[in-house]
Amino acid sequence: MNLPLRTGRRIRWRRRWLPAVALLVLWLAPLMTAANGGPLYYPADGAGALQFDTDSPVRLIREHVTFTMPDHSQASRHDAQVEVRYTLQHTGREPETAEVMFVTPSSRELRVQSGSDSIPAAIVSDLQLANWEPQVKRTVTEPVSGTEQLFLGDGWQDGRLVGAKFTLRFEPEEMKQITIQYEDAGGMYDRRVINPVFSHLYYMTPAQYWKGEPQVQLEVRLPQPGYALSSNLPLTPSGAGSYAAQLDRLPETEWYFSYADTKRLFVPINLQTVHNSAVLGVAFVLLALLAGLTLYFRREWIFAAGIVGVFAFVAYFITNIGGYPFRGIFVGFVDTAVAAVLLAGYLIIRKRVRR
Known part of the structure; x- marks a missing residue:
């Protein structure tokens, strides 16, 4: 950021009052946290990029992510329904106001609830963080054959990053259940394949900045049995057309998965x-x-x-x-x-x- 130069009395005034103003900002500023990631803070002078905080008193105890896939035979439904449930606990002994940033590749409308109370959320486009970058994957896994295909379509592979900002208020040592719902268009690959391959991304790595080590549950619900699924984080069948994973610690990579219909395939090859x-x-x-x-x-x-x-x-x-x-x-x-x-x-x- 380029700032205009000041001379004479203005320089002396700034030198005299800047430390006091900075301390006042630090005292008044609420705790900045990032849902689906880690705690955040703004530089004290208001200039510079947003950063993850490595010393947050807010603990992420549990993260449950569910993707419900649409039936692509219905033209009116193309986006996956995503539900994220967080269990958060403030470990401090003083009340805190937390401004939360949920990081996602989707720019769709996002709904946040704490129990039965709705929480307003504002979309932050072109989000940039100084000490974290999303892990972008340039290929998509064809789930029937398991081969990697160079992605040439539209979707999350363009590396876009969107944030949704909302505010939470914690009492000392209070635990909150937060539910976040949004729609994710994901990506679609239809070159050199019989049935289109649909893919989705969920950012996992920002949560390394939270205090503690959360339990993570991942779940994918496909439209119906007969779909092939590929995931970089191992999932096991949990029902008809459903797959899930229970993890005792946060993965070190983002979560990518892709799926495709196996209908009208004579052999188990989608190429x-x-x-x-x-x-x-x-x-x-x-x-x-x-x-x-x-x-x-x-x-x-x-x-x-x-x-x-x-x-x-x-x-x-x-x-x-x-x-x-x-x-x-x-x-x-x-x-x-x-x-x-x-x-x-x-x-x-x-x-x-x-x-």
């Missing part, structure tokens, strides 16, 4: 080239078997009925080639080409059977 090649390869083998059976029994109806099934097989399992906006064009071209090959094969087999 277009490999999957579609496998489908066409199986279709060729089936066509060869049909030709052999037809020529052996001298019944052309065997081949005629069989190629209908082969075409239906290809049309059902090859659903994506090239991605948006060329998907329909390329899939239609492949279906037409397969139909032409099957028809030509039928004409050749019929001619040989009728000899």
Whole structure:
């Protein structure tokens, strides 16, 4: 920050009163804490970047994070519903007013409650912290095959950082239950895959600045069974379409996870080239078997009925080639080409059977 220069009496006045003003600011300033992270403080003179405080009297006892995924077949629902529940305790013996900063990659509206009381929250865009930076991941894990794909779409991989600021008031040694709810668009990867891969990020590392070591519970609720899930923090099945983790200490990395539907995958591979090649390869083998059976029994109806099934097989399992906006064009071209090959094969087999 550039400040204007002062001369003469103004300089002497500033030198005389600046220490007193600084002490007054320190005395009046409330305790600054960061939910979903660590305690914060502003420099005493009001200049400089916001920083995490390494000596906070507020303890984070428990953190429970739940992501409820939308049903992407419904056009009206695209964002994940996120609920974060904190158990906080002020360990000091004097009342404290805590200004809390919740750090998130989402700019959606955020709702905060303490018990049944709603707490106003203000969004802080382009949040910058002097002694912490988010760990940004430039790839997305394709959850069916487990391979890493370079992210080229929209989402949290652009490294944006948003804060939501709200105020809490603590009595001496008081414990509070805080619930935070917001919607997270996350990221979507649809290049070179059959079914789109959806990904989400939750910042874990700022909480290292809280006093104590919290218990952490992570939970993901998928739209329905049949989805594949990949998470950098190990999750185990906890129900139909649900996964969870119980951790005794705070992870040293952010939480990234991705998921994709496995519907209409002939083999457990969500990559277009490999999957579609496998489908066409199986279709060729089936066509060869049909030709052999037809020529052996001298019944052309065997081949005629069989190629209908082969075409239906290809049309059902090859659903994506090239991605948006060329998907329909390329899939239609492949279906037409397969139909032409099957028809030509039928004409050749019929001619040989009728000899």
